[in-house]
Every structure is written in C-alpha cells, then in structure tokens.
Amino acid sequence: MYQTNLISVIVPVYNTAKYLSNCIESILSQSYIYIEIILVNDGSTDESGTICDEFTQKDQCIKVIHQENQGASAARNAGLSLASGEYITFVDSDDTLPREAIEFLVDGTKKTGGDLIIGDCIVVGNQKLGSYWQMEHDVYSNMDFCVEMVVNKNIGWLANVVWGKLFRNSVIRENDIKFDNNLVCCEDSVFMLDYLSHTCKITNIKFPVYNFSRYEETERISASTVIYYDALIFYYGHAKNLWNMAGSYISGNTKILFCSNIIDQLIIYMVHAAAYQNYFNTGELRGILKTIVNDDVIGDLSKYYARKNPSYSILIPFFIKNKFHICLYYALKHRSKKYLKVRGNASKVKSIYRDGSCRI
Numbered sequence: 001m002y003q004t005n006l007i008s009v010i011v012p013v014y015n016t017a018k019y020l021s022n023c024i025e026s027i028l029s030q031s032y033i034y035i036e037i038i039l040v041n042d043g044s045t046d047e048s049g050t051i052c053d054e055f056t057q058k059d060q061c062i063k064v065i066h067q068e069n070q071g072a073s074a075a076r077n078a079g080l081s082l083a084s085g086e087y088i089t090f091v092d093s094d095d096t097l098p099r100e101a102i103e104f105l106v107d108g109t110k111k112t113g114g115d116l117i118i119g120d121c122i123v124v125g126n127q128k129l130g131s132y133w134q135m136e137h138d139v140y141s142n143m144d145f146c147v148e149m150v151v152n153k154n155i156g157w158l159a160n161v162v163w164g165k166l167f168r169n170s171v172i173r174e175n176d177i178k179f180d181n182n183l184v185c186c187e188d189s190v191f192m193l194d195y196l197s198h199t200c201k202i203t204n205i206k207f208p209v210y211n212f213s214r215y216e217e218t219e220r221i222s223a224s225t226v227i228y229y230d231a232l233i234f235y236y237g238h239a240k241n242l243w244n245m246a247g248s249y250i251s252g253n254t255k256i257l258f259c260s261n262i263i264d265q266l267i268i269y270m271v272h273a274a275a276y277q278n279y280f281n282t283g284e285l286r287g288i289l290k291t292i293v294n295d296d297v298i299g300d301l302s303k304y305y306a307r308k309n310p311s312y313s314i315l316i317p318f319f320i321k322n323k324f325h326i327c328l329y330y331a332l333k334h335r336s337k338k339y340l341k342v343r344g345n346a347s348k349v350k351s352i353y354r355d356g357s358c359r360i
Helices: 017-028 048-056 072-082 101-112 142-151 156-160 169-174 187-196 231-249 252-275 284-293 296-303 315-321 325-343
Strands: 003-013 035-042 062-067 085-090 116-125 129-131 139-141 165-168 201-214 226-228 348-350
Touching: 003 017, 003 048, 003 072, 003 101, 017 035, 017 048, 035 048, 035 072, 048 062, 062 072, 085 101, 085 169, 101 116, 101 165, 101 201, 139 142, 142 156, 142 187, 142 201, 142 231, 142 252, 156 187, 165 169, 187 231, 231 252, 231 284, 231 296, 252 284, 252 296, 252 315, 252 325, 284 296, 284 315, 284 325, 296 315, 315 325
Parallel strands: 003 035, 003 085, 035 062, 116 201, 226 348
Antiparallel strands: 085 165, 116 129, 116 165, 139 201
C-alpha cells in the first residue's frame, strides 16, 4: 500500500563522499515534511556507506540499503522496491534540491492530478549557473511530451532524465516499470519512455526543483570521457520505441523534424560504431547495419528525413533510406576518420551494456 501524501526520495550512492552530506541535508531541509529518504549504497569504496549509516541515526525518515556494486539502475530498482510513498522522486548523490523543490512538485499534483510532474533544473558549478528547462505549456499529454523529447532542443537532455520529477508509485508498480540493469548509461531514457506509455497527463510547473552540479574536469566523479562503441545497438531499439509510440500521432513539419532528429542521432551513433569498429567481432558491424537499414521502422523514419545542416552528410541518409548497407558501411568509415581526427583515440571506450553483450 502507498502512503497518501508521502514522497519517497530515492538516492543511488556510489563513491560520492565529498558531496553526499550536502545532498542528504538538502533533502532533509525540504519545506515539505512528509518524505522518506531511501539511500542505496551501491558498493562504494570510499566513505559514502559510512555517511549513509550516520544519517540514519540523525533522522528516522532515512532508510539505507547496502548492496554490491551493480550500477545506478540496480540501485534505483532497489530503492523502488522499498518505496512506500504515493509519489517517487530521484536525486543523484552529488546534486542537491532547492528547499521548496518537493513542495512545488506536490502542488503540481494537486492542481492537475498528473501522473508525471516536472520542474526546472538549475545548473550550478564553478563556471556556469543557469536554467535549462524551457517548456512552453503547463500541461502535456504523454504523446505530446514524447514528441517534445525529440523535437524540442530547448528542453534538451532534461526530458530524458528521471531526476527533477515526480512519478506516481502506483503507475510504476502496476506496470512493473524498472530500470534496465544491463545498461551502463541511457537507462533514464528507457525508464522515461516506458513510464510515459502508461500515463496520460504530464504537468510542467516551471519552478526550480533540482540543482545539477557541474564541476571542473578535475573535480568530476568520473573525469575521463567515455565512448560507448555499441550505443548504436541501444539507440536503434530506442528509436523504434519512439516511433511506435508517437509516429502515428504526428504529422506535417513536426513529423519531418521528429524523424530527422532521430535519424541524425542514429547516424551519430553509426559514426561512433565505425570509428571503434575493432571492438566489434569481425564483420559484425556490417551485419548490424544491414539489420538496421532493412528494418521497416527505420524505413518509415527515413521517408520523412530532411537534412537540417549543410555540413551533414547527403550520402549516409540516402544509403539508409535505400537499404544500401555496404555503401553505408564505407561512407561511415570515411566519416569516422574525420571524427577521430577531432576526437582522438585517447577516450575510454566501453560497451553500453554491463555484460558486454552488444546483440541486435
């Protein structure tokens, strides 16, 4: 059973001892008092676990889960299994909440009864301070919001992350919505799309409800830039889900922009895959490209593609649309050489999947 008016705050914790106390204190200092805080220590090797335990002695609303390191998805899923609040919000352990964040979000539920309540994010750091959230309307349908996630650059990546939002616990439980434990990144996007497919109304309150900390390179928890060579596999599936959810709902210029943005992002991941194709098995990338270009959904998306920038390739989308996977492969190889000249080979290259499976 869910406790009416209670908000469950889930905080996945991994090696953030330097920032964790500020994070927890900002949640404890909320003007809205009906909260439970679930700290999930995901196998931290620094003092994070000790800090979590110390806070349980300070306030009875805090619960702590200690588990072996399994990643952010598993940590959030562990928090979800323990959450008893009517609504759930997520906070990363190196970020903080403004004092009235949860109160603003809860007020949003009372005004509209929405299943998803979203607010503004303030980016804070040594060099930057500013707001990212620029959504125009107060209320969206799930379809409208799905389209906004793809076509509206003003909301950027914030539409695809789970923090800075309130989720209805009953929707999550009744539809068995979970984070994908096998994904190293982009798990937020999958969760968001799954959740949106089971909702009707999204409320945008336009108040700042989250402080996202952007640090100097030397202060970041993970300072090295990671390239996921097989992110193409993930995004191919994600693109199909986006189209299946919203494709029949949109038309005209919106459909052109929607499809073009998806294909452009797919091409970016194709170039990454070509640049680091040595990480695939021999000949595997060609087979992956063949599967993608022969997919009916990708074919539908390609029909509405329009090049938005003169610097974008003409040939690559042409090869995708006409299912010329061999030509596409060599065009990507050529494009990837330019990419590597800019990017270099020093980046850390990993699989986007925890088990390294890279299956299509």
